[in-house]
Amino acid sequence: MTKEINKINCDIAIIGAGAAGMMCAIEAGKRGRKTILLDHSTKIGRKILISGGGRCNFTNTGTSPDAFLSENKHFCRSALSRYTPENFIALVKKHQISYHHKKLGQLFCDGSAQNIVDLLLKECEEANVQINSACKINKINKDKHFYIETNQGIFVSESLVIATGGLSIPQIGATGFGYEIAKQFDLNIVTTAPALVGLSLKKQDLNELKELSGLSIDTLVECNKKSFRENILFTHVGLSGPAILQISLYWRQNNSIYIDLLPEIDTISWLSQKKHENPNIELKNILSEILPKRFVDKFCYLYAPSKPIKQIDDKTLKDYANFLKTWTITPANLIGYEKAEVTRGGVDTDELSSQTMESKKVSGLYFIGEVVDVTGQLGGYNFQWAWASGFCAGQYV
Numbered sequence: 001m002t003k004e005i006n007k008i009n010c011d012i013a014i015i016g017a018g019a020a021g022m023m024c025a026i027e028a029g030k031r032g033r034k035t036i037l038l039d040h041s042t043k044i045g046r047k048i049l050i051s052g053g054g055r056c057n058f059t060n061t062g063t064s065p066d067a068f069l070s071e072n073k074h075f076c077r078s079a080l081s082r083y084t085p086e087n088f089i090a091l092v093k094k095h096q097i098s099y100h101h102k103k104l105g106q107l108f109c110d111g112s113a114q115n116i117v118d119l120l121l122k123e124c125e126e127a128n129v130q131i132n133s134a135c136k137i138n139k140i141n142k143d144k145h146f147y148i149e150t151n152q153g154i155f156v157s158e159s160l161v162i163a164t165g166g167l168s169i170p171q172i173g174a175t176g177f178g179y180e181i182a183k184q185f186d187l188n189i190v191t192t193a194p195a196l197v198g199l200s201l202k203k204q205d206l207n208e209l210k211e212l213s214g215l216s217i218d219t220l221v222e223c224n225k226k227s228f229r230e231n232i233l234f235t236h237v238g239l240s241g242p243a244i245l246q247i248s249l250y251w252r253q254n255n256s257i258y259i260d261l262l263p264e265i266d267t268i269s270w271l272s273q274k275k276h277e278n279p280n281i282e283l284k285n286i287l288s289e290i291l292p293k294r295f296v297d298k299f300c301y302l303y304a305p306s307k308p309i310k311q312i313d314d315k316t317l318k319d320y321a322n323f324l325k326t327w328t329i330t331p332a333n334l335i336g337y338e339k340a341e342v343t344r345g346g347v348d349t350d351e352l353s354s355q356t357m358e359s360k361k362v363s364g365l366y367f368i369g370e371v372v373d374v375t376g377q378l379g380g381y382n383f384q385w386a387w388a389s390g391f392c393a394g395q396y397v
């Protein structure tokens with residue numbers, strides 16, 4: 001006797017119960033649509049839980065399309081204007097979650113990221129959203145409806161929303177599922193890569209610099225016409241810290257990055273003045289006034305043998321100043337998806353409506369959140385994109 005397969009009918013099936021998927025489900029549920037969220041993970045919202053160092057940087061009050069990278073830089077504009085940081089802040093306030101502004105418009109929970117997961121679960125419950133965790137998706141077919149074959153039966157839906165995120169942090173369940181579904185339906189994918197991640201250094205550079213591991217310096221880092229004024233951190237494999245994570249979004253193989261180690265200072269004027277005021281002082285003592293001693297020792301050892309500044313001619317002093325203003329380094333690579341906060345690239349925005357997130361080719365099929373080729377800089381922008389794209393799709397599914 002053949003076992004009867006469990007068939008579950010719904011209006012909307014959403015695959016991926018992360019930030020975007022839950023927001024979409026809430027909005028669709030509020031419209032009275034029978035909505036089911038499917039996630040292969042046993043625990044909901046794992047990425048939210050580890051975000052922002054466990055406090056979830058849930059939005060950025062300065063959100064604008066300029067903070068996002070996409071092949072079509074205008075695509076995110078509509079969604080971001082229809083669901084703003086203020087909209088999400090109102091939700092946070094409604095749930096009486098206390099939060100604070102850290103820097104540069106970044107808002108974090110005072111307590112734990114669990115507050116945000118609880119908020120989303122509560123809203124899902126109020127909107128009658130059904131959540132099926134530990135749901136393994138085996139196959140998707142489409143005729144008039146979508147048929148989602150899983151270990152929990154076949155879900156039959158009018159609309160299918162793919163909210164499975166990117167490839168970052170496979171340890172907690174990230175997969176390339178969304179890209180596979182896009183390919184199955186013949187949608188183009190913009191090449192993906194890890195982003196908001198550290199950079200590894202070439203062997204020789206690493207040998208010279210690895211002793212600096214753990215050291216952090218306030219800098220201005222530039223690459224491909226983008227620059228970020230934040231800290232860099234030396235690590236045992238290369239460079240990290242907020243400025244490097246930001247620039248990793250714009251760095252491409254073989255590009256050099258330019259690091260201004262003294263962003264506040266007109267270095268050549270400053271060194272010349274020091275030489276004039278106190279000619280017997282050693283270069284490393286001057287530099288140690290404003291740079292960490294460990295870095296200065298290394299710099300002097302490698303490039304600028306320390307001696308009384310009066311013994312350094314003006315041209316050489318200028319070379320040193322230039323070095324400190326535009327330290328040029330060509331990283332070996334991005335560290336990888338295991339450490340990356342996000343995945344850049346993804347489902348080509350040319351394939352989607354910027355109003356609804358629906359596929360232009362396949363009616364009823366939607367892509368939202370990180371799986372789409374819209375990637376935010378560090379600072380709460382990626383959640384804002386997840387909320388906004390999820391909200392917009394939720395009005396139409």
Ligand SMILES: Cc1cc2nc3c(=O)[nH]c(=O)nc-3n(C[C@H](O)[C@H](O)[C@H](O)COP(=O)(O)OP(=O)(O)OC[C@H]3O[C@@H](n4cnc5c(N)ncnc54)[C@H](O)[C@@H]3O)c2cc1C
Binds near residue numbers: 045050
């Ligand atoms: C360490 C870290 C810290 C971060 N901190 C911040 C921050 O503070 N602020 C910020 O804005 N952004 C942050 N981000 C980025 C942010 O978490 C993501 O951009 C955001 O979660 C994307 O939302 P999403 O809903 O598109 O995908 P996700 O939140 O990744 O959700 C995808 C869901 O799909 C499920 N899934 C995947 N594959 C399958 C499959 N085959 N079958 C079924 N289900 C599947 C996953 O289990 C998951 O629940 C951080 C990321 C990391 C890794």
